[in-house]
Amino acid sequence: MDFQQLCNFTTFQELWSHYGYGENFPDVIEQEFSRIKGITYLDHAAATLFPESLVRDHCRDISSNVYGNPHSHSPSSMLTHDTIDRVRYRVLQHFNTTPEEYSVIFTSGCTAALKLVAESFPWRPESDPGSLFCYLTDSHTSVVGIRGLTSSLGVTALPVLPLQLENKPRCEPKDEDDTSQSPHLFCYPAQSNFSGRKYPLSHVRGIQTRSLYPACDHPGRWFVLLDAASFVSCSPLNLRDCPADFIPISFYKIFGFPTGLGALLVHKNAAGILKKTYFGGGTAAAYLAKEDYYVQAENISERFEDGTVNFLDIIALNHGFEALHRITGSMHNIQQHTFGLARYTYSLLSSLRHGNGKPVAQIYAEGQFESPITQGAILNFNLLDPNGQIIGFSQVDRIACLYNIHVRTGCFCNTGACQYFLGISDEQVKRNLQAGHVCGDSIDLVEGQPTGSVRVSFGYMSTFEDCQNFLQFVCECFVEKPVTLDPERLHELKAASATSQSSKEIPPLKQTNREENKVAVKPIEASLKGFVLRHLSSKETAYTLTNIYIYPIKSCGAFEVHDWLLSPQGLQYDRCWMVVNGNGVCMSQKREPRLCLIHPQVLIPSNRLLLQASGMDTISIPLEKDIQLDFPRGSVSVILLFPFRVETVDCGEEAASWLSAFLGQPCRLIRQKADFTREMKKKRSSGAAASVFLSLVNEAQYLMINRASVELIRNLISSRQDSLESHQHLDTQNVISRFRANLVIAGGEPFEEDNWSHLIIGSTQFTVLGKCGRCQMVGVDQETGTKTKEPLMSLSNYRNGKVAFGVYLTHDLSEDSPSSSRLSAGCFIQPKNHNS
Template sequence: MPVQHSTQRHRWRMLPKTLCRMSTEIPVSLNLEFVFARDIAVFLFVDSHLLRKLLWLCSLTCFLDSQSDSSMATSDLVTSMRHLVLKYFNASPRDYKCIFTSGATAALKLVGECFPWSGDSCYMYTMENHNSVLGIREYALSKGATVSAVDIEEVVDPSKNQGCDSLFKISKRSNQRRGDDVLLHNYQNGSLTAISGKHLKGNNLNLFAFPSECNFSGHKFNLSLVKLIKEGKFIGTSQQQGRWMVLIDAAKGCTTEPPNLTVYPADFVVCSFYKIFGYPTGLGALIVKNEAAGLLNKTYFSGGTVAASIADIDYVQKRKSIENVLEDGTISFLSISSLRYGFKIIDMLTISAIARHTASLATYVRRKMMDLKHSNEKNVCIIYGQQASKVKDLKMGPTITFNLKREDCTWFGYREVEKLACLSGIHLRTGCFCNPGACAKYLGLSHSDLVSNFEAGHVCWDDNDIINGRPTGAVRISFGYMSTYEDAEEFLKFLQSSFVSKAVGLNNGYMVNMDTLHLVDDWSQQATSDIRLKSITIYPVKSCQGFSVQGWPLTTGGLKYDREWLLQGSGGEILTQKKVPELSSIRTLIDLELGKLFLESPKRKDKLQISVLENLTHISAEVDVYGQRYEVQTYGDKVNSWFSDAIGRPCTFMRCTSSKHRSCTINGRRDRLCRDTRSKLSFVNEGQLLLVSEESISDLNSRLSSGNVNGKQQMFVDAMRFRPNIVVSGSASYDEDNWKRLNIGKAYFTRHTRH
């Protein structure tokens, strides 16, 4: 029932009290200080779920391909789970079958492999689709089919008296086809409205794919598309002939609003149970219409899929059951058995209550985010999706995707946001979320932008969040049935304290914005008498521990030997602490007099010693590190084996010997080099030296402690967590952001920032 929070006017639709009871059953081993605001997929399983599962595992279960009592009982249980899945989608067992897979991606792959593609077929999909849906086009293109990506716009038809009927407009992108230059006719005027008309005759089969909810923006697609497409009302007289079938990717949408297949009879629907319940992982399903299942062509056969086969001649008879034909090998019946406990939770809460609860949270947070402004009245949050359509009653899922701006309208990088969120115990998802079409659409990235970003070194899951002054991805939060109002408030406090600028008061009583401080151009204008150099730290091996010194030689490339070595994985990837936390346990030290690099690891009893003198007898190679090309020196098996033992995975130790100088992006420009062209570039990210101030770190800790509620343990961030080369003190917090030049002794430094 709706209740009013004591400090808010917003009215909340709360879940049944069972949610409060369930929240007390979260396993005690979990760190409850973390706010789970990352994704629908991070639903917390509860103790009662796991205990019931554990008790069932203590009973006798058996391999399905047997006639024993235990095997038959297990088979009956799997059958009942299929019926529960179909019930969740309101799909009659007379019309649909449930095929268990290893996940939603495996279900999509199965459709692509078995669909009867031909040279006359067309695979059409919406731009806002997951990579796993886009990947189906490889099967279509390999069979000579035509592939088309489309944008769908739902608009209110002003000619209708009631004002509620809708038309769908399709803006079609260029066709994709391999092997020849045959293209389909273009749509008239580049778009096509839903019109009445007879379906053209044709024996070829076509497939249209769209998500029930976009995993990037949370935009919910109108499921009326299913009938319109299947009835051929998008197909004009000069358009693609044949029969259209529909695939719905419900991996995101079914967590709060599963497609009703009685009302919207799609041919194929895929889902992931981890995203619904939080457990088990590695289990999904393909819901397939019986009529569509009969059209699928499966080439491979395996144990359990055949009625009979002969080893030495081409003879095989497949089973008649579509489940047996499409499910290769032994299905994960132990994981499948746990679905009954997940569905019991859904039945207790009801899916309608879950939808209302998550929608209320998302709507509240979205509105609060849109109200956030800097001291100069500039917006802090740029939210994607909620204004992308002209439909007045456009429904959004419980997802908010956004980027953040500074008061000077430059962007905060999404990795910067993610790192600060981690310090506050908040889980976020960043990047493009494996949805390149939606990412490009909402961020305004053209084909040339995407290609140039890749050529600049940007790939999925890297730290290149800003290129040419523009974001390459975004930040996403989502709400599930375990999300609470307190979670929402904690996230909003994090945004307010970490990213919203406030007016700065001066001693003479005037109030100025941070923009005013950017006018300080000359170091001589700053009060420098109280600023002191507190520490110097060298990090010889990228992502390993550093060591502090009282003094250290400088070169044109920065501190001598700083970040001059790194580790490369067996697949060619650069290993960092984000990917390999064990790197943080490796201690380093350089003795300049001995000319030795010393390394220690708790995983190795022996210390490793490496000469820092360049040895031209070592093997030379080239490696790409975040878009920068380096010439490197590699080491022998003994050194590589030491590091492999230290981090628990195969790796190669290498040293930078030279680099091909790149132009870097400073304030969105590419008209200067990152470093002196005479310098030997090390493996630093961009700046030769990283500086932080003790006052800024102190202010950050104050913000973190002020956000603590309910007696939670106070969080504390040490300056060394940022892996700085130089730590200073004596200035006001964040003053270093405005310094243009810095001199230490006879050394002069120019500030470089990345926007």
């Protein structure tokens, strides 16, 4: 039995029988989530997807009803007030509790709910005797962040390892009256957002009754904050079984919409301890402006909802509950469905082996996906190469984008779990920071050790095809052929599932790795790891500049020139304009590949910029005239070009109409303001000039590539066997155009330019700032606007996961006569190596 035979729905059913919500599940997915056709979305733990009917019904609701400010008493305001109260009740009903037991305080999200508790909890400093802030190390940053507030108050923070919570002996429950003693807060996640591990909800009562560490070691009154944000996205939470004092949630984790709306559920026994210092509109029963006199609202929801709540989004929750129930029936059904998908993916991924018998993935989980009671619909892992070395998560992410597979990478705002599973010491975290790695960046390996991992997560609308697409992607791109499997392990998985097809515990599965039981699979794609291509031409001693390209409009087509002036910001008119969408956000080929089909031309003698595209009349705008005077709409605006803010001017209605018609969406053409200067965000090399000014480029003034490097990659593409795109033979010019360089040179060996520190082109000296890290944008065919997996696949394989191609340059113009500096195609280049 080969991999393709195992990667089917029959195998899924043998591993887990619960799938979907009835026979019409495929039809519902097509109707409600048509926008994700062709996309494999596996990042539901970050944000799940909303059904189209939710937004449609919400829009119809607020379009046909008049909802006023709930603080007034008009009919429209009372409608809002009553609707919000109805939503509060539905929220509590969803968690199997009532307004007599819990109150709902609406916040901007889970983090805001956590912050509310942190700022309102009656902390006592250490000398009082003091309170304790305790948290499980497998907690989200927003939970650990409470420590920042407590430390300033002199409150002791006590991190608790999961093993401590499990292995410490339980104490006899203590029911003595501790109301007059110090209040303590213990925080733990119902489900780890890193690994999907579910922690026992019984810990809530264990802490409250002081029968569980650390409560049993510290007298006082113990309150429990149960971080349920990750848990409630795919699992039912019954607050009658685990009456936590504070439960923060975010609704987009459940419904997908609206974002920016969460809640803090507060138990009636804990409501009285929360104290406020700031009071906003609607929170006061009475106050005086000239005297320090304030009486808070009696109702806890009104007391803590400062100002006017986000009432239109709160109303959307009504439609969220309706859609969720209509599509799935219950949270229990969602739990069964999503766990089955995660279990199946885990089973096959953990069974995959390279051709040499070594595992393909290192999975970070405490168990083996035995039961939805102990494991959520999250699978965290790193992929391994045939030598057992970890493949950086950035490489996996970039290649996944080529396949339209959406995953999450990094540490997921959970440093504690990341350190535990990846074996990263505190000292290593500090060294990684010194090496330039910060949370959220793409530095995936430091000194060969991983800084994060890959996470896939499932939502109630996820399908078996999502699992299938992901597993086939892993096999095609990261498994050395022939693929091998451990059939005995899969047999054990199936046997275990057959004995328990309910939500009850499934017996643990043995880890096996038997050489004699491996099954060879027909290769899907030839591995290019370590592929070395002999350069066919003899070594060149002369280097020449063969091509010069400018890109007048950022992310649009190239304009080739042969002799061109250098400006203080780079090549004159290079990326001086850009297209923004209706919200004023810069558009790029990553999201709108058809931008490459727009071909700007700079006509200096006539002082015009031409815009040309197939099927469109050519239009022009001035190069240098005062755009604000020429076009009445033209006005200075600020555009975010991460991480900079750029002052721009609008180029008028004609250009906006032309672009909107061609791209099929509202957009405008803007230009960087003439007197606005932007310095390079950081010096990438110690040899960089003190002040380097940029146009609308992302990184540096110039990007240079070498034809020898292009030829190597092109030959690699041609040599790939059994490729899904083997019929697409890319010629040299096609590959050059995809890398969108300003300067193309010839001479020397492939990637020789990586070792240069300086070079002189003609009579102008340039400093090399570093290599250009590539993304999926190089997969856009600049002639057709279609997306392909090449050349990024071959580049990644050849460079062992690193996808750098080309180098950034900055020029060293003469202060006396910068305007006289020019570049001409055909001029000679004198490079200088770092070690010379």
